Amino acid sequence: MKLTWLAAAWLLGLGLAFRWYDATPLLPLIAALLFLCVGLALRLAGLRHLPLIMLGVCLLGVWRFEILQAEPAPALLRDEAQVTVRGKVADDPEATGGRIRFALDVETLEGQVQALDMDFPVGSTRLLVYAHPAPELVSQRPLPYFRFGDLLELSGRLQRPQPIEGFDYPAYLESKGIFAVLWARESAPLTGDPDRKAGGYALATKEALADRFKGWVFDSRRHLFRSLDKSLPPEQAALAQALLLGLRGQLPVDVTENFRQTGTSHLLAISGLHLGIFLLVAVGVLQGTLGRHTPAPLLVTLGLVWLYVLLSGAPPSVIRAAIMGSIYLAALGLGRPRDSLLPALSLSALVMTAVSPALATQISFQLSFAAMAGIALSLPWQEATGKLIESRFQTVKWKLGPGLGALLGWMAAGMVISAAATLATLPLVLVHFQQLPLLGIPATIIATPLLPFCLMGAASVAVLGLVHPLVGQAFGLVGAIPLTLLLQLVEWIPNWTVAVTLEDSGLAWAWYGALLGVLVLADTRMYRVRVLSRLAMISSATRVRDEVLVAGGRLGAAPSGVILLAAVMLVLAAAYVISQIIDGGDNRLHVHFLDVGQGDSILLELPEGGNVLVDGGPDYAGGTQAMAEILPPWDRSLDLLVATHLDADHSRGLLRVLENYRVELVLAGAPDTESLLYPEWNSSLGRGGHNAITVAAGQTVNLDGNVSLKVLHPASIPLRGPAWDANNNSVVLQLAYGEISFLLAGDIESEAERYLVRNADSLESDVLKVAHHGSSSSSTGTFLTAVNPEWAVISAGQDSQYGHPHSDVLSRLEQTVGKSGIFDTASQGTISFSTDGKRLWVKTERGNPSLAMQE
Known part of the structure; x- marks a missing residue:
C-alpha cells in the first residue's frame, strides 16, 4: 500500500506542475531532496516518515515535469493546404465509409507552404490520412488494400482537425502524435529506392525486423477481421471487430451514436x-x-x-x-x-x-x-x-x-x-467530452457484464471461422447472442x-x-x-x-x-433460428429500398426464397449492413447481383458483398474503365471468380416465382456525346410480378429519359424508383407521364450535400402521385414493398405505419 501512496504523490506532483507551477525546476528539486532526507532519517529513527517521503516524491514529480525538453511543435494550419506527401503507413489501415483510413509518418512534404505558420518538421510528424486506394494495390490485394509499412506518395487537402460536438478531437489526435488530417485524392506506392519497397523495409535492420513483426501481427488481425465478417451478421461483426480487434471503421453511424448518447x-x-x-x-x-x-x-x-x-x-x-x-x-x-x-x-x-x-x-x-x-x-x-x-x-x-x-x-x-x-x-469523461449522459452509469453497469461474453464469443467465432466459413457461421449463431443483446441494450x-x-x-x-x-x-x-x-x-x-x-x-x-x-x-440460438424460419416464406415478392445514405441499394426477396441485389450504396459496408436488417444471418447467398453503373454511391458497397456473399450471377452495363471505382470492381470480380455479364435494352431475366426483370436501358451500343456520361448510360430495369410492376431508373437524367420515352415499348409501372436521387436534372414531366406511377421512392441521404431531392422534382412528383404517394429513405429509412402479384403493401422503417395500398 505504501507504493500506492508514493505513486499517488508522484502523479499529484505531475498534475500540480501541469496546472499551476511555472518557475525554475531547481526549487522543487532542492525541496524534494530535503524532505526525502528528513523522511529517511525519521524512518531510521523508527518514527512516522511516510508523509514527508510522499511530499518529497510529489516535489520530484513537479521537478520531473518541468525539466521536459520542449519538442519541436508541428506545423499549425491556418486553414488548409494542397500538398504532396511522402511517407510510411504507420498503423493498420481500415476501410471506413468510402475511404481507407490510416496514420502516415511523414518523410517529405511539398505544396502550398505559404498556408503553414511554420516549416513542417518532417521525419517526426504523423498525419491521419483518408485515401482512395492506388490501382496498383487494388490489383494485388483485397480490402483495405493498403498495409502497414507501405511507402506512399499522396496528394490532397491537408486540414487541421476540428472539435466534434464538444469533444476535443484535436487534443485526442495530438495525444496519438497526429496534428493534421490529409484527405488524399491520389495515392501511389513508392518502389524507386532499392532498399525499400511498398510493404516495408527490405533490409534486415532492427527497424525492418520490428516492421515485419508488426506486419505479421496486422496480417493476422486482418484474417480474424475477415473471419468475423463472414461468420456474423454485419452489425454484430462490426461490434465484434471493435471489441476484439479495435477496428471500428465498419460500425454503422447509428450504432456509434447510440453508444455515445447513452454514455457507453x-x-x-x-x-x-x-x-x-x-x-x-x-x-x-x-x-x-x-x-x-x-x-x-x-x-x-x-x-x-x-x-x-x-x-x-x-x-x-x-x-x-x-x-x-x-x-x-x-x-x-x-x-x-x-x-x-x-x-x-x-x-x-x-x-x-x-x-x-x-x-x-x-x-x-x-x-x-x-x-x-x-x-x-x-x-x-x-x-x-x-x-x-x-x-x-x-x-x-x-x-x-x-x-x-x-x-x-x-x-x-x-x-x-x-x-x-x-x-x-466519470470526471474525465465530463471534462474531455463535455457531455453527461444521465443514464450513462446505470447503462454501463448493465452493459459491462456482457463484455466477457462478447469477447469470448467473438474470439471463438473468429478462430473457428478461419477453419471454414460455414463452421464460423454455425458457431456465430451462438456468438451473436451477447453482441445482439449489447446492441439492443444501447438502442433501448x-x-x-x-x-x-x-x-x-x-x-x-x-x-x-x-x-x-x-x-x-x-x-x-x-x-x-x-x-x-x-x-x-x-x-x-x-x-x-x-x-x-x-x-x-x-x-x-x-x-x-x-x-x-x-x-x-x-436455447436462445435455437429459438432465434426457429423464429426466423417461421417468419419467412409468404410467397410474396418483397422489394426493399434500403437506407444506405446518399446512394442506391435495392434488395429483392423472391417468392420462392431467392435474393437479388441491385446496387450496394456508397460505403464499403453499407450494402451488407442494410441487407442484414432484412435477411436472416445464415442467408449469405444472392441469385443475382446488378450494378447499374460504377458511380461510388451505387457500387462501392458491392465490393464487400462480392467478398462476403455467394453470388450466382453478376449483371452490369458496359464496362466503364474511366470510373475511379473500376479497378476495385474488376479486382473484386476476379477474386470471387465472377464474370460480369453486360446487359442491354431488350434483355429479360426470368427469376423464380414468375418474377421477371426486364432491361430497358442502356442501348446495346452505349450512347456517346457530351451529355451521355455514366449516369445516362446506367442500367434501367422494370421488375414485374403478376399485375404489379416497379421501374428502377438508376441515375438517368433528362437525356436518357427522353430516349426511353421515344424507344421503350412501355414504361408504365406502379412504383417508380426516382432517378438520380431526385436530382433536378431528372424526373421530367414527360417521363413521369409515360411511367404514370402510383407511388414514387426517393433514395437519398439526410441533409444531402447535393440538395437531393430538389424542390422542383418534388413538385412534379406531387402532381403525379400526390404527396402521400412519395416515400424517401432520408426521412423514412428503409422502405419495403410486398406484393402477391395483385395487391401491394408498404412498410417504412420510420414514420407512417404499414399500409395496404392496392386491392
Missing part, C-alpha cells in the same frame, strides 16, 4: 477496462480448470493478455494496461494476492510517467489508469457481493441451483467492477444527454480526493473487519486477505453454472 462509447475502445475484465475472468476460469496451486493459470493468462494486446493493434493505452496486468500476475505468482493489483498499477504508472511525464496529460492514459484503479478498489466488494448471492443458492434443492447462483454471482460481481470503473472515469436505453462545461472546475480534483479517502478507508481495520462483516458480506478479514479476489474464480467451483450458461445460449 468507452466500451467500444479497447482500454484498461476491457483488459482488466479479460484478465480477471481468465485467471478465474483457468484456476478453476487447471487448479489454484499451480503457476500454469497465471502463465497462460499472461500469454492470453499479450496476445489480446497484439490482436488489438497494440495501442499505447492497451500496452500500459497490459504492463499493469502483468505486474499483478507476477504478484499473484509470488503469493501476494490481496494487495497485488493496486501496487502493480501504482508501480507501472510510476515507471511509465517517470520515463515520459507527458503520458499523464493524455486522455488515453488517464482513462486506462482510472478504470484499472476503480477495478482494484472494487475487488473486495465484487468478491463479497458475488459470494453473498452464491451462498443464497447453496441451499436450493433444485439441481442447477448452485450453478445458477454461481452464474448470477458472477454477473453481480461484474456489475460491481463496471460501476467502479465507471465512477472512476433513452438517450438523455446534457451538455456540461467543466474545463476549469475542481470537480476532478474533488472527485479523486474522495476516491483517495475511500482508499484510506479500505486500508483500515474498520473497513476490512467491521464494515464488511457487519454487512454479512464476508466472514472475516482473514478471508479477504488470503483468497485470490477474482470474479471468475467461482466458475471453476461450480461447473454447473457453465453448463447452465451454455444451455441458455443454445
